[in-house]
Amino acid sequence: MGFKIIVPATSANLGPGFDSIGIAVSKYLTVEVGEAQSVWQVDHQLGDDVPNDDRNLIVKTALQIAPNIKPHYLKVISEIPLARGLGSSSSAIIAGLELANRLANLNLDNREKLQLATKIEGHPDNVAPAILGDLTISTYTPDQRVFSLKGHFPEVALMAFIPTTELLTSASRAVLPEKLAFKKSVEASSIGNTLVAALFAGDLEQAGYLMELDQFHERYRAKLVPHLAALRNLGHQAGAIATYLSGAGPTTMTVIDSNHRQRFVDLVANSDLNGELLQLKVERQGVTVC
Template sequence: MKIIVPATSANLGAGFDSIGLAVNLYLTIEVLEKAEAWRIDHDLGVNIPTDEKNLLLTTLSAVLAQKKQHLSAKYHLKMSSDIPLARGLGSSSSVIVAGIELANQLAQLGLSDEEKLALACQIEGHPDNVAPALYGNLVIASSATKEVRAIKAKLPQCKLLAFVPDKELKTVASRQVLPETLSYAQAVAASAVANVLVASLLSGDLVTAGQMMKEDLFHEKYRSALVPELAAFREIGQTYGAYGTYLSGAGPTLMMLAPEEKITLLLQHLSEKNWQGCFYELEIDSKGLQVEKSLL
C-alpha cells in the first residue's frame, strides 16, 4: 500500500488559519511488510525519528486511541518526501494526514473525508494546511466551532512560483511575533480584506485576490521582519506581472500566483537577487490525499 499527500501553501495573505492551496510536492508513505517493531526508513535527516516517536506514528496512535481500536501487527514503512521541512509548505500537516490515513487503512476504520478532516484539525489545531492536503485544490475551512466546515474550490489556470529560503522558521517562533489581540476596528478591517479575498478567489478574479493578499492585516506585517526577502519579492511580482504574492503559511517560503507566460520573466528577475535558497515552479494539485492498493 502507498499513501501520497501533497504539500500545501496556507493563508494566501488574509485567509489566516483558514485558507490553503495544495501544490505538487509530495510526501509518500509505503507499507512494506509486517515487522516485530515499527520502523520507518527515510532520508529526511537525523532529527526525524524512525520509530514510534515519528509524527506519522504518533498520529496513527492518536486516531486508534480515539476510535478505541488496536493493531495486532506492526509494520516496516518507507517515508519519502520532496516537501521542504519547516518552511511553510505543510510538511507536518502532510504527515498528520498520512498518519490518519495509515490508521484508517490498517485498522479498517472506514473514515469519511469529513471524519479525517475533523481528526486532522484536532491534531494540527487549524485546517488551513490539512484541508487542502486531504482534498486538493483550494479549500476554505473553519474549525472555530465543534464542527469543521470546509468549502472546496478550483482556481483559474495559473502557475505558482515559490522561493524557499535555506533557513528554517518554526511555526511556534513565527506565531510568537503575532499580537495576542486586535481591537474591534482592526478585526473588522482585517475581516473585510479577508472577505474580499475569499470572494475574489471563488469568483476566479485572481487580480483582485492578489491585491487583497498584500493588504492582509492579520499576520504578514508582524512576520515580515522574520522574512526580509518579502518586500523585494512582492515588488518584483507586482512589477513583472504576478497576480499576487504572499507568505506561505508561517514562512519563510514566499509564494507567487502568476500567469504561466510570466513565470520565466519573474524567475529571471528574482534570480538576480542572489538570495540563499531555492526556487520552485509549482502547479496546483487537484487530487489531494491518494491511496494506491488501498486495503479498504
C-alpha cells in the first residue's frame, strides 16, 4: 500500500537570525509513494533540470540514509518554487528522509531527523521548521550536534514577493564576507538574540523593528536583491510589521497585520516591481506522512 509525504515550505533567517531562525509556511511539497519496481521513477512537472531517476534529491537523500531500500515509483507535486528562498531543497531533503524512514522502518524521532537532515543540508534553519512546523530556533554546534526549539509565531499575514528570476543559494552566499569585525559581530548577535526573545514573548512591535536590523547578510546581498529595499519601503507605507529577505533570496517576506494587507497589495500592484505576490500563513505542523 502506498503512502503520501507532505512537507511545508520554509522561510529562513527572518533578518538577523542567519542560519538559525526559520518558519514553516503554507506552500507544500507532496510525494505520493507508489509500488516497488526495478528502478526509481520520479514523476514530476518541475522541468528538465530536475532528475526523474535516482539522481533526484529526494531519492539521493533516501539512499544516503538507507542505501538498501527498494526502488519505488514516486509522484512529486510541488507548490514550492525552485531557487527562490522558500526552502525547496530542504523540503526535498525532508521528503527523502521520510521516504527512507518509512521504507526502511527506521522509526526515527524528531531529534534524529533533525540531526540527519542538518548534516545533509549543512545548517538547520530550513530543515527544522520543515520537520517541526511553526517557528524554530536552531543551532549546529562545532561538534555537529543540532539543538532546535519550537515556538509559536504570532498570527499575522505573510506576503511573499517572488521575483521572476532565480537566485541560487551558492551565488547568494558567495557575496557574504568571510569575517566580521568583533564589535559588529557582537552587535549583530545581540540583535538576533533580542529578536528571538521578542518572538517568544509575542511582541510584534519589537520583533518587527529588529527583523529589519540584520547585520549578517542582507546588506551584502542588497545588490542581488534590489527589490528588498523597495518592498521594505512599501511595507512601511502600508503599516507592515517588517520585510526581510527569505533565506538566500530572492523572495522577500512582508509580515503584516491582515487589516493592512490590502493596502500593501495595492502599493505593490502599482509599483514597477516584476514578480508574484502571494499571501501565505505560518504552517503550524511540520512534515506529515499519511
